[in-house]
Amino acid sequence: MKIHISDVMLDELREKIKPYLKHKRYNHTLAVEEEVTCLGGVYLPEDVNRLRAAALLHDITKKLDLSEHLQICKDFDIMVGDQPEREEKLFHSKTAPLIIKENFEGYYDDDILSAVRWHTTGRKGMTVFESLVYLADYIEKTRTFDDCVVLRKYFYDELDKGEYPPIEVLRKTMVMSFDMTISNLIEENGLIDLDTISARNSFVLNDCFTDIIKE
Numbered sequence: 001m002k003i004h005i006s007d008v009m010l011d012e013l014r015e016k017i018k019p020y021l022k023h024k025r026y027n028h029t030l031a032v033e034e035e036v037t038c039l040g041g042v043y044l045p046e047d048v049n050r051l052r053a054a055a056l057l058h059d060i061t062k063k064l065d066l067s068e069h070l071q072i073c074k075d076f077d078i079m080v081g082d083q084p085e086r087e088e089k090l091f092h093s094k095t096a097p098l099i100i101k102e103n104f105e106g107y108y109d110d111d112i113l114s115a116v117r118w119h120t121t122g123r124k125g126m127t128v129f130e131s132l133v134y135l136a137d138y139i140e141k142t143r144t145f146d147d148c149v150v151l152r153k154y155f156y157d158e159l160d161k162g163e164y165p166p167i168e169v170l171r172k173t174m175v176m177s178f179d180m181t182i183s184n185l186i187e188e189n190g191l192i193d194l195d196t197i198s199a200r201n202s203f204v205l206n207d208c209f210t211d212i213i214k215e
Ligand SMILES: [Fe+2]
Pocket: 028, 032, 058, 059, 137
């Protein structure tokens, strides 16, 4: 189901999410909203307000600790792996859609829920909608990590050059983002979620953007 989200609803949502986020995370969230407004203007102009709502909601369970995430998973009968402490960073994208369904009824929308669900690991065959929220989270202007700066510059430079259609620029940028994420995880001796590998491969194979008709 696609819902209509008005500017007034976005104003209300910006207030409603405040108790769920620490100050720094709230500023990041507003920056993701701003970034996705820009990206949406290029790729999905009719969906900009739904993209903005997804941005505002994407990190709403980020401040919970592992035991709180596990309790939510238990309440909603969501399966958890054997070593949840090793994948603690991934839990907020699993629990946020559950909390949206529970506490943000007016914002219940399939694209919003899936964009929030997959904004951390990615997944095979991501839609444009999901990709824009994922990318906005990565390159929003308050991010100062080298990879974020490099990716932001690459994306906007390629878009400006106009050598490739915008959708191809998005695909190439998504490949680069997953390559960076996977390299960092290897360097940190971290676990690589299988969905992240599948996401990367599906962008390499151009088996992605299933929500639009490609040329
Ligand atoms: Fe985020």
